[in-house]
Amino acid sequence: MTQELVIVLDFGGQHTELVARKIRELHVYSEILPYTASVEKIKQRKPKALLFTGEGKNIFQAGAPAIDPELYNLGLPVLALGYGLQLMAKDLGGSIRQDENTEKNAKMTVLQESDLFDGLEKVLELRPEKGFMVEKPPAGFTVLGATANMPVAAMADPERKLYALSCHPQVLETEPGTKILQNFLFKITGLTGDWNINGFIANTVQRIRRAVGENEQVVCGLSGGVDSSVAAALVHKAIGGRLTCIFVDHGLLRQNEARQVMETFTEHLQMKVIKVDAAAEFLQKLKGVTDPEQKRKIIGNEFIRVFEREAAKIGKIDYLVQGTVYPDVIESGTETTAVIKSHHNVGGLPEDMKFKLIEPLNTLFKDEVRQVGAALGLPEDVIWRHPFPGPGLAIRILGEVTEEKLEILRLADTIMIEEIKKAGLYRKIWQAFTVLPDIRSVGVMAGKRTYAYTIALRAVTGQDGMTADWYRFPSEVLEKISHRIVTEVPHVNRVVYDITSKPPATIEWE
Numbered sequence: 001m002t003q004e005l006v007i008v009l010d011f012g013g014q015h016t017e018l019v020a021r022k023i024r025e026l027h028v029y030s031e032i033l034p035y036t037a038s039v040e041k042i043k044q045r046k047p048k049a050l051l052f053t054g055e056g057k058n059i060f061q062a063g064a065p066a067i068d069p070e071l072y073n074l075g076l077p078v079l080a081l082g083y084g085l086q087l088m089a090k091d092l093g094g095s096i097r098q099d100e101n102t103e104k105n106a107k108m109t110v111l112q113e114s115d116l117f118d119g120l121e122k123v124l125e126l127r128p129e130k131g132f133m134v135e136k137p138p139a140g141f142t143v144l145g146a147t148a149n150m151p152v153a154a155m156a157d158p159e160r161k162l163y164a165l166s167c168h169p170q171v172l173e174t175e176p177g178t179k180i181l182q183n184f185l186f187k188i189t190g191l192t193g194d195w196n197i198n199g200f201i202a203n204t205v206q207r208i209r210r211a212v213g214e215n216e217q218v219v220c221g222l223s224g225g226v227d228s229s230v231a232a233a234l235v236h237k238a239i240g241g242r243l244t245c246i247f248v249d250h251g252l253l254r255q256n257e258a259r260q261v262m263e264t265f266t267e268h269l270q271m272k273v274i275k276v277d278a279a280a281e282f283l284q285k286l287k288g289v290t291d292p293e294q295k296r297k298i299i300g301n302e303f304i305r306v307f308e309r310e311a312a313k314i315g316k317i318d319y320l321v322q323g324t325v326y327p328d329v330i331e332s333g334t335e336t337t338a339v340i341k342s343h344h345n346v347g348g349l350p351e352d353m354k355f356k357l358i359e360p361l362n363t364l365f366k367d368e369v370r371q372v373g374a375a376l377g378l379p380e381d382v383i384w385r386h387p388f389p390g391p392g393l394a395i396r397i398l399g400e401v402t403e404e405k406l407e408i409l410r411l412a413d414t415i416m417i418e419e420i421k422k423a424g425l426y427r428k429i430w431q432a433f434t435v436l437p438d439i440r441s442v443g444v445m446a447g448k449r450t451y452a453y454t455i456a457l458r459a460v461t462g463q464d465g466m467t468a469d470w471y472r473f474p475s476e477v478l479e480k481i482s483h484r485i486v487t488e489v490p491h492v493n494r495v496v497y498d499i500t501s502k503p504p505a506t507i508e509w510e
């Protein structure tokens, strides 16, 4: 039996992933494609339905996103949201005009019974797309709903199973939004909802078993982060002892991190892990280096060198496991994605090594990766760990990296994270850590003048690290962290909190 698939066609805007995730939460597998995807490509994927989503676009602008009208003739149910309503109205011959006065928040009155709004109130809160007004729906369509300003806020041709709704996809975060999606997927399209994490694990394990030959060698570079940990555990479930993990301890990790990684994978999960203690080599290479980019380069090159050296000891490697997740794939593949993330490649693979890639998580969103991790028995600490950069503490120590500074930073970091966890805030924060700026200032302790380091605290909220907002801590938590750091960490007499968002700042200080 082939898995049910809904293709989400992306016409731009920030919320495409949200729609795709919501569909998966309803146990239907979804994939995102840019609106430029050809009809052929879409047909090849054999979807059961299409969903159009876009925001902030206007059909009257030059170069407005357009599709091949053949898409409407595939016999597939379509739910068009936001920009999708303009597009469908225009493509199929409705009358539409420019209008800048669309309401920000509107109440839509449901005018016509339909499967789409089944089980919903007769008045729905909506945040309509601005800038246009469908005056008359295309032939064959009925008007399902209108707002005070918009005569056609929702329309449908139930015969052809074409539905359109003028709302931002965020509406899907509300209860009626979920119901609308459910109605579309199950009532209108007739799907059964056959996707779930356990099924994903079973399928992936089977695929890996089929792909990897009996005598082939598989290697995974373990960093201790969520993605590589879950990828490794999943591949291990498939091929057991034929997977070897290489864990390069570059000495720039957090307190006890290397020990925890080893415990988790070798003792708890009984996996084969080669730990490379390369701290001295890395520190030696970083001696006297203060420029942030230079540090990154040195660490990146050194990482590859050490990894290659260890991999060579294993012999011929056929496969390399990578913890690529779906958002990485979308970011590089969707032409409509406005924000371009510069890919951080430290810890990446050596370019000239010859092997095939296994990327078992490349169709999963982060929350799904965590669910897989939990199902595979990874400890909560690993599953929920905040992201940590490949170059580690080196880019949180401004100026030269020394053993003394690493020690200070590790102690401070441990205290900050402990207090955040104690306050029950760890999962509310995308990333929290301490930074050691290259400054000292005057203080007083036990009646004596001190001249010591400052520790900066950084904590941000966000979805993906591309943008971030500084976290509003309850002041007593900040007070506790500050007090503990200045009393428990030697050579520190001052603590400051970084209250800048990204942009214009970045999350890391270097």
Ligand code: XMP
Pocket (backbone or CB within 6 Å): 296, 344, 345, 346, 347, 387, 388, 389, 390, 391, 431, 465, 466, 502, 505, 506, 507, 508, 509, 510
């Ligand atoms: P920035 O500092 O660019 O960070 O706002 C965004 C996210 O990326 C992480 N980061 C890195 N990750 N190698 C990595 O693997 C790197 O060189 C690197 N630099 C930043 C950062 O921790 C944050 O989550």
